[in-house]
Amino acid sequence: MDMHYLTIVLLGIVEGLTEFLPVSSTGHLILASELLGYDSAQWAMFNVIIQLGAILAVVVLYWRTFWAVAVGLLQGNPVSWRFLRNLVIAFIPAALIGLALHDKIEILLGEPKVVAVALIIGGIAILIIERLIKSATIVGIAEIPLVRVVGIGLIQCISMIPGVSRSGATIMGALTLGVERRTAAEFSFFLAIPTMLGATTLELIKNHDKITTGGVSWFDIGIGFVVSFIVAILVIKWFVGIVSKHGFGPFAWYRIVAGAAALIWLTMK
Structure with a gap:
């Protein structure tokens, strides 16, 4: 396979595979650019647009x-x-803070070591939360009290640091506020729709002139979109089953190992 199309497929797989897992899709895309050696600026808008494929997967499945x-x-x-109120209220903090800190967030996206450290810290945080949270009483997205919805929305904002993970922050935030595992995971999926649509729209408005620059065409974006969509559908189904039975521990250990390996490699590079 031509290296150009191999990159397209790999980025689509990474996006679909990591968007809804608590491992940080943005962090993995940043590390992928370092590992594979491609020009991350050339593929920046491609990575933003193919997120819509992952969003479509949630809509189709649910x-x-x-x-x-x-x-x-x-x-x-x-x-x-x-249900609608909770999604809207949880989305508002990310929308406001994202607009206010957009330029500073863009700077962090160019720091792969930040991703590696965030992966490790996030993994440790997940293990601690899993150990401390023994029971949850809130089942169903519509049943989450408004005050706790606001809390989840604020906690989601931590994921603006690359490597933290939007899904990881919202799920762990929900767990600490008394939401049971499956509901926390599904709330994260649904909350991704306005959050990712908002982030994608902002990027398109600010950088619409860069969408197909650097040799990336609409055909390439279409391939990445489809790959991301298919992989995300498979991942969401698998993730809900794993979480219901085994919790989030496996993803925490993956984060710690992957973050440590990335940090060592980046330091020695």
Whole structure:
């Protein structure tokens, strides 16, 4: 396979594989650019746009949930309105802080060592939270109290540091606030939709002139989108099953090992 198309497929796989796992998709894409030696600036907009493939995977897998909520909203169902309220409220902190700190976040995206350290610290945090959290009483996204929704939204903002992981921050934040594992994971999936759409839209507005520069075409973006979509569908199904049975420990250990290996390699490079 031509190296150009190999890069497209690999980036699509990395995005789809890591977007909804608590391991940081952005961090993995940054480390991939260092490991594979490609020009990260050339592929920056490509990486942003193919996130929409991962978003589409959530919509396809949970279309019944979204349909039920839409019908419930039209019928004035209070459960549907609480579901929508919780997603909107949890999204607002990331939207406001993301807009305010956009330039500073862009600087951090060029620091692979920050990613490695964040992977290690995040893995340790997951292990601690898993050990301390013994029981959860909140089941169902619509049942999460408003105050705790705000807390989850604020905790999600920590993921603006590359390597922290948006899904990891929201899931662990939800767990510490009394939400059970499956609900925490699914809330993270649904919250990804407005969060990633917002981030992608902001990038497109600011850098629309760079979308297909540096040899990356719309055809290339289309391939990456499809690869990301297919991989994300498989990952989401697998992830929910693993979390329900075994918790988040395996992902914590992966983060620690991967972060340590990356830090050693970057230091010796």
